[in-house]
Amino acid sequence: ETGVTQTPRHLVMGMTNKKSLKCEQHLGHNAMYWYKQSAKKPLELMFVYNFKEQTENNSVPSRFSPECPNSSHLFLHLHTLQPEDSALYLCASSPQGEGNQPQHFGDGTRLSIL
Amino acid sequence: GQNIDQPTEMTATEGAIVQINCTYQTSGFNGLFWYQQHAGEAPTFLSYNVLDGLEEKGRFSSFLSRSKGYSYLLLKELQMKDSASYLCAVLDSNYQLIWGAGTKLIIKP
Numbered sequence: 356e357t358g359v360t361q362t363p364r365h366l367v368m369g370m371t372n373k374k375s376l377k378c379e380q381h382l383g384h385n386a387m388y389w390y391k392q393s394a395k396k397p398l399e400l401m402f403v404y405n406f407k408e409q410t411e412n413n414s415v416p417s418r419f420s421p422e423c424p425n426s427s428h429l430f431l432h433l434h435t436l437q438p439e440d441s442a443l444y445l446c447a448s449s450p451q452g453e454g455n456q457p458q459h460f461g462d463g464t465r466l467s468i469l
Numbered sequence: 470g471q472n473i474d475q476p477t478e479m480t481a482t483e484g485a486i487v488q489i490n491c492t493y494q495t496s497g498f499n500g501l502f503w504y505q506q507h508a509g510e511a512p513t514f515l516s517y518n519v520l521d522g523l524e525e526k527g528r529f530s531s532f533l534s535r536s537k538g539y540s541y542l543l544l545k546e547l548q549m550k551d552s553a554s555y556l557c558a559v560l561d562s563n564y565q566l567i568w569g570a571g572t573k574l575i576i577k578p
Contacts, residue, residue, distance in 0.1 A: 397568040453564040460511035
């Protein structure tokens with residue numbers, strides 16, 4: 356139990372579907388992150404929210420849309436994805452967006468695009 | 470550009486010692502993290518180094534040389550459960566985490 360819960364753990368969807376990934380953290384942190392993890396590649400930071408405000412958007416395609424209704428919850432809305440979007444999507448949280456405190460990760464959602 | 474290099478895969482024997490190296494070139498430096506990630510699980514924090522030298526935490530130690538842009542993670546008395554990927558990440562001058570691709574460690578009996 357890492358204190359960061361992601362659902363679903365696995366998701367298979369077609370390219371025309373719309374789905375959402377959910378992340379919830381129970382650590383009282385103020386910053387939350389979405390990462391994409393592909394095999395044998397570094398973690399790619401997608402979005403950062405600090406005190407519910409988006410502070411980073413690293414040139415992510417618009418078919419990925421984040422939502423952060425409060426400091427404990429983070430969503431990633433998916434629409435018209437491509438096969439190359441198949442990957443493990445990790446959510447993380449930390450006490451604040453800038454600082455040297457470690458990030459705490461969820462177990463991820465394994466996404467497969469048909 | 471910013472870059473983190475670590476070996477793709479390493480193999481070691483149960484009970485032995487293994488050293489996983491990480492070299493980095495980044496825009497500034499505010500510390501280096503090591504994470505462990507078992508297959509299908511969350512990365513979990515192992516260590517943070519910001520000053521030169523060796524930090525020991527049980528069977529795991531982490532070393533940093535800022536002048537050389539180099540760190541290593543030392544695992545002693547290896548156990549089968551240590552089979553995992555080990556991720557090196559550097560906090561740059563903007564407090565952005567720059568990640569390596571990870572080192573997959575295979576432990577053999």
